[in-house]
Amino acid sequence: MKPNESLKIALVGNPNLGKTTLFNKLCGLNQRTGNYPGVTVDKKKGYLKADGKKIEIVDLPGINGLYPNSKDEELVVKYLLNSEAEDYPDKIVLIVSALNLKRNLFLYEQIRDLNIPLILAVNMVDLAARRGIFVDIDALRKAVDIPIVKISAKKGTGFAELITLFEEEIVVKPRKTTYIQEDQEAILDTYSQLTNEASKYKAFLAITEPNLTDDQAEKDQFILENEVNVREWKTNASILRYKHIKTYFDTVQSIDKTKNNP
Amino acid sequence: MEIRLSDFKIKQIGVIKQVLDNHIAAKLFEYGILPGVQFSILNKAPFKGPIFIQIDNNRIALRRSEAAFIMVE
Numbered sequence: 001m002k003p004n005e006s007l008k009i010a011l012v013g014n015p016n017l018g019k020t021t022l023f024n025k026l027c028g029l030n031q032r033t034g035n036y037p038g039v040t041v042d043k044k045k046g047y048l049k050a051d052g053k054k055i056e057i058v059d060l061p062g063i064n065g066l067y068p069n070s071k072d073e074e075l076v077v078k079y080l081l082n083s084e085a086e087d088y089p090d091k092i093v094l095i096v097s098a099l100n101l102k103r104n105l106f107l108y109e110q111i112r113d114l115n116i117p118l119i120l121a122v123n124m125v126d127l128a129a130r131r132g133i134f135v136d137i138d139a140l141r142k143a144v145d146i147p148i149v150k151i152s153a154k155k156g157t158g159f160a161e162l163i164t165l166f167e168e169e170i171v172v173k174p175r176k177t178t179y180i181q182e183d184q185e186a187i188l189d190t191y192s193q194l195t196n197e198a199s200k201y202k203a204f205l206a207i208t209e210p211n212l213t214d215d216q217a218e219k220d221q222f223i224l225e226n227e228v229n230v231r232e233w234k235t236n237a238s239i240l241r242y243k244h245i246k247t248y249f250d251t252v253q254s255i256d257k258t259k260n261n262p
Numbered sequence: 263m264e265i266r267l268s269d270f271k272i273k274q275i276g277v278i279k280q281v282l283d284n285h286i287a288a289k290l291f292e293y294g295i296l297p298g299v300q301f302s303i304l305n306k307a308p309f310k311g312p313i314f315i316q317i318d319n320n321r322i323a324l325r326r327s328e329a330a331f332i333m334v335e
């Protein structure tokens with residue numbers, strides 16, 4: 001963040017879990033929300049006043065993961081990867097829904113590896129509780145190494161805690177990789193060193209997703225020389241990430257079967 | 263026997279065997295549609311509309327064209 005500029009916070013998450021609802025409440029705006037995915041299709045800015053300071057909030061279309069499948073998704077993924085850009089956020093609030101936690105945590109696992117200052121906001125806790133789904137925030141806090149808050153975007157609960165986190169310093173350090181097979185990791189290390197990429201996962205994305213960076217010829221050369229099976233890397237990454245989520249998920253979510261689950 | 267997810271009927275439970283290689287495979291993996299994962303069919307919309315499946319506690323809507331890439335048993 002440059003001096004005299006307001007803090008920029010971007011709202012990121014899977015589709016249809018309350019990003020715009022939160023954005024509207026924080027900024028006093030009235031952007032479209034709806035109970036189906038794909039409502040937001042563009043980046044929108046708003047402002048929040050906290051302690052007399054102006055904080056810029058950016059609402060974004062929902063994404064399923066970091067491999068874009070549509071123009072809206074591509075816009076978000078490029079925004080998240082281009083840390084040199086003028087409008088790059090200072091912090092990200094990753095919103096997950098208590099109703100779809102496992103799948104939403106998949107996106108957390110990916111974005112966590114970009115090493116961007118990150119806050120995890122667990123939304124829809126009101127609706128989940130009514131359906132007998134409970135999220136143990138303390139257990140989740142142990143599993144993720146970033147600040148985390150429980151909110152209801154619709155009811156406005158948990159906002160004070162969230163806004164305090166906007167202004168706190170958050171450092172997200174590189175962690176042990178969870179998404180690549182051990183015998184392939186050396187290849188990835190070589191590529192991140194070659195490209196001077198501090199986030200190993202960004203290097204991984206560059207290798208496995210052709211549309212995200214433009215040095216395609218060099219990349220193809222590297223892939224060929226090192227016999228990288230791009231498709232296998234992608235599949236294994238998803239399998240390994242879900243495996244990793246499984247190591248902590250059972251402590252985090254409990255379901256009351258007597259209630260009418262989704 | 264080659265069975266696709268799109269062949270399954272409402273309320274049927276199955277296990278994902280394989281996702282055929284195609285341009286949306288990465289997206290399906292991100293949804294948690296991975297080999298060995300158990301799923302159930304919640305609903306199938308008429309007129310070749312979407313298929314709603316459940317994995318763990320999560321609901322996923324798939325287009326018929328997407329479901330046709332998913333081999334199950």
Ligand SMILES: Nc1nc2c(ncn2[C@@H]2O[C@H](COP(=O)(O)OP(=O)(O)OP(=O)(O)O)[C@@H](O)[C@H]2O)c(=O)[nH]1
Nearest residue numbers: 016017018019020021033034038039040062153154
């Ligand atoms: N019960 C409950 N419903 C919520 C909450 N937050 C959002 N919703 C509802 O969830 C639906 C989706 O909300 P949106 O804010 O449009 O979701 P979004 O994440 O912006 O969706 P996309 O822009 O499509 O990615 C709306 O019907 C909201 O009213 C919450 O905390 N509790």
Ligand SMILES: [Mg+2]
Nearest residue numbers: 019020039040
């Ligand atoms: Mg929205």
